[in-house]
Amino acid sequence: MGMxxxxxxxxxxxxxxxxxxxxxxxxxxxxxIYLFPLLKFTLALVAFMMINENIGFMTSxxxxxxxxxxxxxxxxxxxxxxxxxxxxxxxxxxxxLSLEVFAVAAAMILVIFSMFFRMAPQYGYLLVLTPxxxxxKVPYILPLAMGLLGTPLAAxxxxxxxxxxxxxxxxxxxxxxxxxxxxxDMKQKLMYLIDxxxxxxxxxxxxxxxxxxxxxxxxxxxxxxxYSWTIAISVGAVxxxxxxxxxxxxxxxxxxxxxxxMGNIISxxxxxxxxxxxxxxxxxRTEYVQFEDDEYYYYVKAVPKITIVVPEKTVKKISTQKxxxxxxxxxxxxxxxxxxLR
Numbered sequence: 026m027g028m029x030x031x032x033x034x035x036x037x038x039x040x041x042x043x044x045x046x047x048x049x050x051x052x053x054x055x056x057x058i059y060l061f062p063l064l065k066f067t068l069a070l071v072a073f074m075m076i077n078e079n080i081g082f083m084t085s086x087x088x089x090x091x092x093x094x095x096x097x098x099x100x101x102x103x104x105x106x107x108x109x110x111x112x113x114x115x116x117x118x119x120x121x122l123s124l125e126v127f128a129v130a131a132a133m134i135l136v137i138f139s140m141f142f143r144m145a146p147q148y149g150y151l152l153v154l155t156p157x158x159x160x161x162k163v164p165y166i167l168p169l170a171m172g173l174l175g176t177p178l179a180a181x182x183x184x185x186x187x188x189x190x191x192x193x194x195x196x197x198x199x200x201x202x203x204x205x206x207x208x209x210d211m212k213q214k215l216m217y218l219i220d221x222x223x224x225x226x227x228x229x230x231x232x233x234x235x236x237x238x239x240x241x242x243x244x245x246x247x248x249x250x251x252y253s254w255t256i257a258i259s260v261g262a263v264x265x266x267x268x269x270x271x272x273x274x275x276x277x278x279x280x281x282x283x284x285x286x287m288g289n290i291i292s293x294x295x296x297x298x299x300x301x302x303x304x305x306x307x308x309x310r311t312e313y314v315q316f317e318d319d320e321y322y323y324y325v326k327a328v329p330k331i332t333i334v335v336p337e338k339t340v341k342k343i344s345t346q347k348x349x350x351x352x353x354x355x356x357x358x359x360x361x362x363x364x365x366l367r
Contacts, residue, residue, distance in 0.1 A: 068153060073096060075157060079194075082121035086114060105142075107149070115134065116131055122200065122204055129215065137189065145179065148175065148179050153186070159190040163288065168180075169261050169262065171183060172241065173258070180240065183235050184232040184235065187231050191227070202217075227279075229276075230268075242260070245260055255300065258293055
């Protein structure tokens with residue numbers, strides 16, 4: 026009896042969550058013409074403010090009004106425009122820091138954009154999101170999410186975003202040395218930049234770990250097995266953690282073990298929420314279908330989605346009327362439709 030009550034309560038909670046999800050989908054579909062520009066504006070503003078806050082060497086560009094104007098422009102333009110404006114800001118601040126930094130940054134951004142626009146231009150938002158995710162200390166969610174929602178090509182802008190993050194971080198942490206002109210000449214500075222930015226072992230380790238995670242999650246979630254997305258999230262988080270820890274030992278890279286461990290756990294939990302939002306299946310009603318044509322036999326595994334009828338409120342005004350010749354009153358009652366879990 027107790028188990029039945031528990032199952033009934035779980036079913037009610039699931040119904041409530043699915044109902045909430047469907048309402049969000051309806052809301053997004055109804056107001057997407059306003060929401061998507063707002064999301065682009067928010068993403069652009071956060072990216073530009075982050076750049077100015079970390080490497081605001083050119084005072085005239087550090088004015089918040091500049092970031093606001095650029096973000097407003099980006100809200101009506103393609104997402105890739107955010108990456109282009111962000112690159113211009115980085116180069117301007119690098120030029121204000123030193124000519125050597127500008128040369129190295131320009132070469133890196135040129136290579137990044139050449140790879141990105143040629144191979145994966147559809148993931149422009151990822152190139153912007155990656156440095157922001159590192160700044161917010163939640164970068165490990167990105168390879169899991171892109172393995173679930175994207176393709177292995179997402180590893181390219183993801184890796185490019187990692188490079189941009191480490192470029193900004195290095196410029197921020199070595200401002201005094203890079204801006205100095207007495208202790209080192211141009212050639213020495215260039216070699217120092219190449220060794221510490223382009224050949225950064227920690228950066229290369231992150232690129233490899235994230236690329237492998239995207240690939241593993243993508244392959245597993247496309248398998249015809251029950252709970253493929255849940256397995257993909259679990260295995261992907263473990264792969265990312267193992268690659269980072271193993272690589273840090275062999276490449277002599279100093280990582281914060283606790284941060285890496287907790288970051289992967291939190292990212293896996295967020296990925297589970299993402300799975301529930303996008304990919305909810307009822308494996309208890311799995312069906313296997315077999316049919317044929319003139320050339321092939323087909324074996325199909327069909328797993329129904331968990332859907333719910335969103336409740337709609339039907340409101341009627343309560344009115345009091347007298348019937349002619351009787352003096353009797355009648356009233357109408359408000360009704361409410363209920364949702365059902367299917």
